[in-house]
């Protein structure tokens with residue numbers, strides 16, 4: 001008798017989870033579809049409920065990009081914030097991990113990655129027309145005030161969401177600091193053999209490299225050569241490279257040997 005009762009309870013419980021999972025699954029897929037659409041992309045993520053997770057997570061399995069979540073966690077956040085947008089903000093954060101390439105290196109622990117995804121979440125929610133308070137709601141209830149090994153403290157994450165949210169309005173209002181141009185005020189393109197980076201000489205004879213955010217990193221200068229055998233020099237730190245009339249770059253080794261190490265060309269000419 002007693003055994004039957006336990007069995008009956010177990011069936012009820014499993015049935016309850018299943019019923020809830022079906023609803024959440026549709027809502028989660030709908031949410032992911034909407035978020036990705038606002039990025040101008042067609043969604044190609046697998047969205048999956050996983051009761052073994054504590055929260056929500058993004059990972060790659062069998063070459064597919066997966067967003068998995070614990071439905072009870074999502075429902076709990078929605079209940080305590082009183083807004084469905086809190087669920088969207090969590091899923092947007094996980095989508096950010098995929099779009100920013102973080103899931104390619106699942107072992108890496110980089111708190112900056114979390115802030116980048118928080119920022120993305122704020123940005124997308126603004127694009128969806130969600131008020132700032134709703135974009136922040138999930139982090140308000142679930143953020144850790146002190147942070148954890150993987151996650152920065154709540155105040156930093158809230159401000160990342162807020163930054164992303166404002167960034168969307170900056171873009172929408174067309175308040176970019178400068179008009180975008182393909183044509184920069186540069187003199188030469190500098191390439192070294194075996195170095196995949198491209199360097200430039202700008203109008204003030206600085207040697208520049210552009211980082212991944214398009215910010216110029218000056219690290220040397222370009223000048224007429226002090227040696228009569230060459231036309232120009234490229235100098236950084238202790239290194240001096242000699243450039244001849246045909247814009248070939250040479251390095252002097254010990255014992256007066258010279259070696260061709262790269263090429264320059266006039267900017268704007270292939």
Ligand SMILES: [Zn+2]
Nearest residue numbers: 093097114117
């Ligand atoms: Zn994350």
